Amino acid sequence: MRFLTIPSLQLAVIFLIAVVGMAALLANAQSPEALSFIFGLMVLGFAGTGLKEFRPGAGAAAGQGDPQDPDTREARLERELATIADLIQSHLEASGRYSHALAQADRNLPVSAAPEKVRTIVGLLIEANEKMLHETSELSRNLERSRLQVAILRSNLVEAQQIGMRDSLTSLGNRRSFDLNLGKEIAEAQVDRTEMCLVMGDLDHFKKINDNFGHPFGDRVLKYFADLLLKNFMEGAIAARIGGEEFAIILPETRLEDAQRLTELIRRQLEAQQWMNAQSGQLFSNITASFGIVRLGEKDNDETLLRRADAMLYEAKRSGRNCIICESAA
Ligand code: GH3
Ligand code: MG
Ligand code: MG
Numbered sequence: 398m399r400f401l402t403i404p405s406l407q408l409a410v411i412f413l414i415a416v417v418g419m420a421a422l423l424a425n426a427q428s429p430e431a432l433s434f435i436f437g438l439m440v441l442g443f444a445g446t447g448l449k450e451f452r453p454g455a456g457a458a459a460g461q462g463d464p465q466d467p468d469t470r471e472a473r474l475e476r477e478l479a480t481i482a483d484l485i486q487s488h489l490e491a492s493g494r495y496s497h498a499l500a501q502a503d504r505n506l507p508v509s510a511a512p513e514k515v516r517t518i519v520g521l522l523i524e525a526n527e528k529m530l531h532e533t534s535e536l537s538r539n540l541e542r543s544r545l546q547v548a549i550l551r552s553n554l555v556e557a558q559q560i561g562m563r564d565s566l567t568s569l570g571n572r573r574s575f576d577l578n579l580g581k582e583i584a585e586a587q588v589d590r591t592e593m594c595l596v597m598g599d600l601d602h603f604k605k606i607n608d609n610f611g612h613p614f615g616d617r618v619l620k621y622f623a624d625l626l627l628k629n630f631m632e633g634a635i636a637a638r639i640g641g642e643e644f645a646i647i648l649p650e651t652r653l654e655d656a657q658r659l660t661e662l663i664r665r666q667l668e669a670q671q672w673m674n675a676q677s678g679q680l681f682s683n684i685t686a687s688f689g690i691v692r693l694g695e696k697d698n699d700e701t702l703l704r705r706a707d708a709m710l711y712e713a714k715r716s717g718r719n720c721i722i723c724e725s726a727a
Contacts, residue, residue, distance in 0.1 A: 567623035575637035
């Protein structure tokens with residue numbers, strides 16, 4: 398077999414190198430592995446924003462423990478992200494080695510290369526390309542595994558955050574969720590110029606109830622009271638347990654008269670509820686609660702509104718308990 402003249406041979410080999418290189422790039426770009434690699438980069442971006450959302454500080458506040466602890470969800474997520482970063486780094490290094498092999502082949506190709514030498518160089522190039530393809534598919538598998546891990550860890554974190562906002566006994570929002578909601582609802586009501594009320598309720602002589610009937614019975618009363626709040630306040634109301642036997646209900650788009658009417662329904666149902674003394678089997682029905690209600694003013698903020706609602710509740714206790722004091726009537 399005759400070979401081409403020397404300048405044409407050189408051109409042909411350079412062309413061959415370019416074709417092999419392009420083929421490798423195209424193979425990589427069109428293969429699912431390459432897409433997975435790009436997807437992996439997206440995962441890194443997505444996970445990066447996730448980290449912003451789940452600041453270790455916020456996680457710890459939500460009861461998820463010390464982020465330095467190797468077993469926390471944040472720590473596991475960070476380890477997984479570090480693995481992804483390492484995988485991408487190793488892929489970049491492999492790409493660098495591949496480019497280097499191509500450049501080397503180009504340099505090693507003398508102007509008057511013998512056919513044998515050309516064949517060897519092309520063989521080396523094919524080998525480098527195969528190695529590159531193998532490493533890319535390995536990377537793709539590892540990235541997919543990491544992507545799944547990140548998705549699981551992320552969903553666990555969201556769940557943990559939600560649990561951190563809920564009171565485990567009553568399933569109402571806790572103090573933390575109440576504080577967040579109150580600021581948000583006040584801002585919305587002031588921008589939209591809608592009415593908003595805040596109700597604070599506290600079970601009367603609850604310490605005595607615990608002392609007389611035991612803590613588990615007290616817990617039952619707390620749950621019952623929380624259910625009353627959920628049943629009676631309309632959709633949109635945000636009820637929270639903000640202390641031991643203290644509750645707060647944010648009522649967006651609600652007039653003071655309506656807030657008072659609904660609270661009165663709750664007060665009466667609690668007062669009328671029959672309970673059984675587990676020891677004696679006797680029925681009794683004197684478990685009650687006191688309430689304070691305020692309406693949001695133009696200049697109110699969460700602190701002033703809460704302070705005034707607390708003052709109304711205090712007034713209700715002072716007035717003999719089992720009653721509601723509205724700010725306007727105070
Ligand atoms: P007042 O009418 O003035 O509100 O009197 P009170 O006895 O209800 O108020 P006090 O603050 O003296 O007592 C509150 C009690 O609530 C004391 C505490 O043991 C009880 N408590 C707080 N958290 C829980 C809980 O999760 N379960 C039970 N069973 N009791 C709780
Ligand atoms: Mg009380
Ligand atoms: Mg109290």
